[in-house]
Amino acid sequence: MQSVFKADYHVHPDYSFDAARDTIDEYCERAVTLGLREICFTPHYTAVPAVVDKFGFVRQKGEKVPVTSDWLGDYIGEVRAADAKYRAKGLRVFAGLEIDYCESIHEFLKKRLIEEYKIDYMLGSVHLVNDNLDIMIPSEAEYIFKNTTPTDFYDAYFGEIDRLIESGLFASIAHIEGYRRYGVHHNPDYLDSGLIPYKHFEKIFTKLHDRNMTLEINLSLFRDGQNVTNPVEAVLKTAYDCGIRRVAIGSDAHRLKDLAISVDSAVDICRKIGFGVFSLA
Ligand SMILES: [Zn+2]
Numbered sequence: 241m242q243s244v245f246k247a248d249y250h251v252h253p254d255y256s257f258d259a260a261r262d263t264i265d266e267y268c269e270r271a272v273t274l275g276l277r278e279i280c281f282t283p284h285y286t287a288v289p290a291v292v293d294k295f296g297f298v299r300q301k302g303e304k305v306p307v308t309s310d311w312l313g314d315y316i317g318e319v320r321a322a323d324a325k326y327r328a329k330g331l332r333v334f335a336g337l338e339i340d341y342c343e344s345i346h347e348f349l350k351k352r353l354i355e356e357y358k359i360d361y362m363l364g365s366v367h368l369v370n371d372n373l374d375i376m377i378p379s380e381a382e383y384i385f386k387n388t389t390p391t392d393f394y395d396a397y398f399g400e401i402d403r404l405i406e407s408g409l410f411a412s413i414a415h416i417e418g419y420r421r422y423g424v425h426h427n428p429d430y431l432d433s434g435l436i437p438y439k440h441f442e443k444i445f446t447k448l449h450d451r452n453m454t455l456e457i458n459l460s461l462f463r464d465g466q467n468v469t470n471p472v473e474a475v476l477k478t479a480y481d482c483g484i485r486r487v488a489i490g491s492d493a494h495r496l497k498d499l500a501i502s503v504d505s506a507v508d509i510c511r512k513i514g515f516g517v518f519s520l521a
Pocket residue numbers: 338365367414415
């Protein structure tokens with residue numbers, strides 16, 4: 241029997257430069273109120289050379305500093321203190337990162353994040369495709385989705401996902417249908433359930449299963465009105481059919497009020513399909 245419970249494994253505290261100033265402690269307090277059993281923080285770690293000047297920053301003690309500078313000690317220390325404080329209240333707290341991957345920084349990521357800092361949860365994300373345009377930035381997404389057919393886009397996007405998996409650095413993949421957020425504004429094909437690229441998903445999910453990795457049920461589309469999980473239920477069913485038995489739940493909150501948004505819908509889908517909830521505890 242798989243264990244299903246409320247957790248949030250994708251949370252951007254104040255360390256994330258694109259997040260509100262809500263602190264790790266404030267998120268933990270709210271997590272207890274919401275009845276979460278586990279929370280894992282995932283500030284962005286964007287060190288990809290092509291975009292490091294644009295996105296490669298974090299906030300440390302209120303100051304903007306390069307993501308490659310020495311802030312991880314502070315961050316992990318704060319997470320460990322929160323874990324010690326909130327454990328008695330039934331909440332476990334973990335230190336993750338949401339990371340953009342490319343081969344040229346493979347050794348750097350491995351040495352720094354896995355060997356030196358022993359990050360609890362390496363969450364891999366593909367935000368960047370086609371010469372490093374960001375599918376989560378509206379203007380760049382518009383350019384990509386207007387100038388690429390879905391077939392070509394999927395080839396490029398799932399190629400990036402494949403490289404991320406093959407790197408062997410990651411435990412999980414974030415928002416695997418990341419193109420849904422903005423793609424749908426430019427081409428209705430991205431919304432058409434009859435056009436879901438199952439061939440790509442089957443290949444990717446089989447590989448995830450072989451490598452004992454997981455994917456997340458990302459809940460951020462509940463805050464921008466699409467009100468579906470990412471990936472949608474039909475794709476999650478495909479993941480199950482490919483052998484995956486545990487999935488991570490992640491709200492992708494960038495401010496306190498979005499913590500664990502619609503977590504119950506993720507819990508319901510887990511029960512319905514038969515997934516357990518991913519846990520580091
Ligand atoms: Zn992301």
